[in-house]
Amino acid sequence: MREGGVNKWATEHNSEFRAAKDQVLHLSQRRVLQAQLFRQEAKWVLERRPNLDIAGYTMKSSKAVKLVGIWLDENLTFKEQGAAAVAKGQEGVVNFRRLGKVVGGVHLVWIRHLYLAICVPRMLYGAEVWLALVWQRMKGTNCKHDGRVIVKKLETLLQAGRLMLGTMASSLNAHADLLPMLLVIDKLLQKAATRSVTMPKTHPLHAAVRNAMCYQHVKKYLSPLHFLMKAYTEVIPEAKRKAGWKAPVDVCMAETKDEAKKWVEEETSKVALFLDESLIDGMVGAAVLLCVDRVVKRVKGVQLGTAEWYGVYEAEGVGMVLALE
Template sequence: MGFTNKKRKVAVRRNAPRKAVKGKYSAKTFELLPLPRPSIELRGIEIKPTDLHKFLGLYFDQALKFLEHAAHALEKGTKWVEQFRRVAKPSTGIAGKHMRRFYISAVVPKILYGASIFLIPPSSGMRGSKTVITKLGRIQRMAGLYITAAMRSTANEIVDAHADLLPFSLLVDKQCHAEAIRIATLPATYPLHAHAQAAAN
């Protein structure tokens, strides 16, 4: 005998794994989510939903997958690193240590702005951002090749070691941890202090 609809809802609320919820699905258990989102009216003004909205430098989509923002960060980071080729020449260009400093101080903040929102760190054990992190990691590889003047066939680990750069997955971890510490150390008068304390507990 399969689960009743009431028992199924209780199991879902308790975050039970799908394989533990036995029984056949029926049309009665389905719920409909309106897509696209309906418009709302505030003080006589109709506000219509959009597929994409930029807020505080981040691109939010209706599903909160942040794929558009990741694509924007990839495009922006690629353009910045492409400027490396104009100044990072082995004989007449800027020294590698200065190019490394330029990458860390200018490019990394551009591509990892809001990383704790649109990326899930690999150390969290959750899925969802491996593909995006891999794509963004190509930017660091390009920068490392320009910094070290290495061959294109050089392995990523060797490029990062000689360029004195953290592996990109660890760089994402570092950025997310820094943002978490920044939020956790907000003064008590800050509007987000109570929310940060509640999330910590």
């Protein structure tokens, strides 16, 4: 042993290294041909996992090991991790049932907040590692993989969330303002891909993400990074228009309010749509006005919130959505 190594650190920090704390995991899907008795046909079986002997102590090979909160199995199918995620979701549903009692229970709004803030992150922890490959197989040709069962089980747990509003399972998402489980998973994977590509050069994973971006043509043994970089890379096509092309919409901006009022009075269109975004008294909002034959038919407005959390640019996007509605 090297002087001043881990044993010295363990003595100074009142910690002890023991072989009983170690675990051995063989990550391999290699299969070998095994002969059978009574002249039966040989079968392909998984390669034998040998034990590890260190200083007279024998450590047996484990079927699965939990590392940084994620279960790794010897075949890297993540079945144990999927079962653990389903168990966490079932535990959350039981707790919500206890909290959502009619007499002495918590308000349904807070149950929804607890579901989004605690249950979903706890259930889908590390989804970019263990659920990315399942998601890839669901979108690919191998639709008979056991990973589909995991996603379906997670989706059924969401139906148990009807305790939040006491509504039917078919209209749960609309009433509780929740996304379907498939979109929840897709949103988490997209966030993970965005975080990966925005890492600085000093981050340890920067080189791995860059290699995954450069070598997206890998067909076999794709890692979760390969899938994330390939599935969530947006390709923006070129705008191919002729040199004499002109936009069909005329954009005009009045310099004063009187000039804008004059333009409105001179407008001859049968249907006119006006939208405005503003910041008044520290509050950000947007409003839309629909006129038909110079008669106001519909008015719609939304107040986003204070200027500390929202800006006028966000209000412009909301105004366009209101105009489309």
